[in-house]
Amino acid sequence: MRSNSDNLASKLLDYLARPPGDPSSGEVAAATRNCVAAAVERLGPRRAPVAEPPEIAGSATRWAREGVALETVLGAYHDELRSGLAFIAAETEDDKVVAGAQLMLRVLEMVTVTTSTAYVDEHRVVAREHQTAAQTLVSALLGGHGVAELAKQTGIAVAPAYQVVALSIPAHPEERRPGAGVAAARRRLRRVQAALADPLGSRALSLLSVAGGTVLVPIEDRSARVGVPAVTADVLGLLSEAAEVPLTATAASGPTARIPELAARTHDLLDSVRADERPPGLYRVVEPEADDDCDTAQPGHPPYVNSTNDSEFGWSA
Structure with a gap:
């Protein structure tokens, strides 16, 4: 006989299998919904540790290469988690537990997004400085002048x-x-x-x-x-x-x-x-x-x- 947690996980998976409520939500929202569903399927009511679904890392890698902002990705994930909690709230009678879970989710979102955004922003500044220096050096090499001095300034060996x-x-x-x-x-x-x-x-x-x-x-x-x-x-x-x-x-x-x-x-x-x-x-x-x-x-x-x-x-x- 299936436990309540089994039944709830199964219902949640059925809910996440539906398309996003907003048809114009975009590719990131649709992909994060699939990733959340994969995580629920892996974790669910199981007791033993499980590996992360490969689609989570695969989607993140693709978005990073395409320049999608990390805060956009994390925001889409948290939107899906909030949607899942709203679904669970409709399936359970314990309003206090659901309200507490929603509060902790908001705390998790604030901490995760704020920390990640600050971390990535600083990384972008460093990367942008290096990219600017490299492009300046390329322009000098293509122009055939000022290369030695620029190499000293940028720290990029010629x-x-x-x-x-x-x-x-x-x-x-x-x-x-x-x-x-x-x-x-x-x-x-x-x-x-x-x-x-x-x-x-x-x-x-x-x-x-x-x-x-x-x-x-x-x-x-x-x-x-x-x-x-x-x-x-x-x-x-x-x-x-x-x-x-x-x-x-x-x-x-x-x-x-x-x-x-x-x-x-x-x-x-x-x-x-x-x-x-x-x-x-x-x-x-x-x-x-x-x-x-x-x-x-x-x-x-x-x-x-x-x-x-x-x-x-x-x-x-």
Whole structure:
């Protein structure tokens, strides 16, 4: 025979399985409702310790990458908990216990939201300062001036050579929905920026907008063949997964002093790739080899494709 707690947990799960009362409450509210239901199902009347439902951490990770404010997430969770308590109140006759539980929930919400917001706000300030310094350094590297002084000011070391990557991020179909375009594009950009960190490390620099931009990956030891971070076809695939659209990139490598030239070349080639409607993927710029029987490359001469997969671009003689 089922206990009262079993019956109440079952009824609460049935209640949480219904859609939110407000149809316009949004994706966060709907997802938090599902997460609360998963927690109730795991905890319920059980006595033994149980693991946290994976959807709670999975949703939190996705929202963090998309830049959803933590206070928004916590507020949505507490709204669902209040809704659950209201449901329990309608199913029980002990008004004092329910009133006490509601009070403690309000206390929990105040403590959790206030502490978390202050903690995250401070973290954002530190992260924003570092991001501003990094973007200033990228601009200096692309402009070819004031790099040494800025490196001292920002504390970001400048490598002797870089892989210079021009990146194109096409629009996602979700951005065509009325009223959702700007927010969806920003979430997509944040996912791409977050995805850059793991394969490239913390010293990779980027200057990106929702449409793309430039990524600079330091090359510390040009003779090393293993373990050196770089944008490869596989890395571009990871970025495409994060963006949920196929990305296109052109890449070249060279000394730090040549970054302005390499950036101009990779972006010119990226424009050509897009204009020719070539498939998404990574296209490499190949330096011309010295040849006594071949004239030097002419400025502005169109590139040619040496390979169709992880393609290489060279300059015809």
